[in-house]
Each structure stands twice: as structure tokens, then as C-alpha cells.
Amino acid sequence: MKNGYAWTAICLNVLASTAGNVWLSHAMKKVGDVGELWKQHGLRKVIGRILTTPTFFLGMLAMAVAFYSLLFGLAWGTLSLVVPAAASLTFVANAFAARLFLHERVGRRRMLAALLVAGGVALMAI
């Protein structure tokens, strides 16, 4: 039963962190290159622009859900299951979500990179 709860927490973590990354990426693309913005208008403008982008707050909220679901996952499952499973599945889920929602061109090179990193993260946590 505990394993079932742990996998529920892992799934929630993967979903929340993927949604968080997609929303944050969307928000920052709307803001524009912060380096250029800072150079031209100063730090206050950068912060103001970020804080007036709604998807930034959605991203932060999703990241908070991801953080707490990881904590719950660690309470129900073992460290060697929860961390590698959540981290490696998140890499693959992000690649699909970025293609679907951000319309990024996830070619063979990037998909292979995501799979290699996901496999590497899983191996490192064993």
C-alpha cells in the first residue's frame, strides 16, 4: 500500500514539476532576454516584468506542489526509489511537454539527450 502512495506522489511530482517548468519557461519567453532588459531598463524593470506575468505565479505554485509531493513521496517510499524515478521521469516528461505546449523542436538529438540524462540520473541514485 505504501508503495502505491509513493508512486502516486512520484506521478504528482512529475506532473507538477513538468507543468512548473513549462509555465516558467513560457513566462520567461514572454519577459524576453533578461540580460538585455536589465542593460536597457535596469533591474526594477526586469522584476516588474516578471511579476506581471501570470504564468510565472502558476509556475511557482506548480513547483511548490512538486516540492511537497516529493516530501510526501520520501515519507512513503525509499530514497533510492523516489528520487531517481521522479528526476528521470521528469526529464522525459519535460521533453514531451515542451514539444506539445511550448512548440519547441525536440529533434532526435534533444530526445536522445533527455533519455541519456534520465538514464544517468536513475543510475546515479542506485
Place this chain on the structure above:
Amino acid sequence: MTFRKYLVLAGVTVLSPVGDALLNLGMKQVGTVSLHGLSSLILATMNPWVACGILFLIAYFSSYMAALSWADLTYVLPATSLGYVLVALIAWIGFHEAISPTRWLGIALITAGVGFVAAGPSLTPAHEQGKPAAREAVSQEVRP
């Protein structure tokens, strides 16, 4: 890619593991924090190592946001995953922890993944309607 952008990616890669290591060092000094004594968690932030760790993690998040403002999510995440390797190396060199052959294989896979993605462009045009929407969004003029 400019030197400044490589610096931001290096920041994302390095700041998070260093921040985690500092938090780890500080929390070892603070000791166990129970759910019933949450005030001790607030007191833990007064520990210089924990405070430094939090500052590093704030800097990490700022660099991550900056990287996302000019690069694809599918570029930033794998390109900065060398942080996992860095944590293992800090644990190996700094804390004399043993690294198993499986972990070395994991390190090799992550390094290969980073190499694959880093060799490609940091920003790809959106495939929808053949419009380079992402690039436009990044290079758009500053709104008044």
C-alpha cells in the same frame, strides 16, 4: 551563444549543488528538526552555512530563470544536469564517499547527454505554422 550566456548556464549548473552541499553542512551542525519543533527550522536559517546555502539557491533560481528567457526548456534542463555529476564529485573528493561503478556509468551517460544537447542550438524556432515564435518572443523589443 555569448560568453555571458555560457556563464549563466555554468551558474545554473554550479550554484544548485554548492547550495545543496552548504545546506547539508549546516543541517549537520543544526541537528535533527522534528515536525513538532518548527521554530528550530526557522532558527536553522541563522546558521551561517544554511544562510549561505539559501543565498546560493536563490542565485541558482535567478540564473535558471535568466537561462529560460533566451533558451529552450529542452536545452536548459539537460545542459545543466552536470550538477548531478558535480554533487557526486563533491561527495567523492570533499566528503570521501565511495562511488560505485553504476554511478560512474550514470556520470558517463549524463555527460554524454549534456554533450549531445550542448552541440545543438540553444533556441529552436517553433514548428507550428513554421513561425519562429520562440525566437521572436526572445528578441522582441522591450515593451514600454
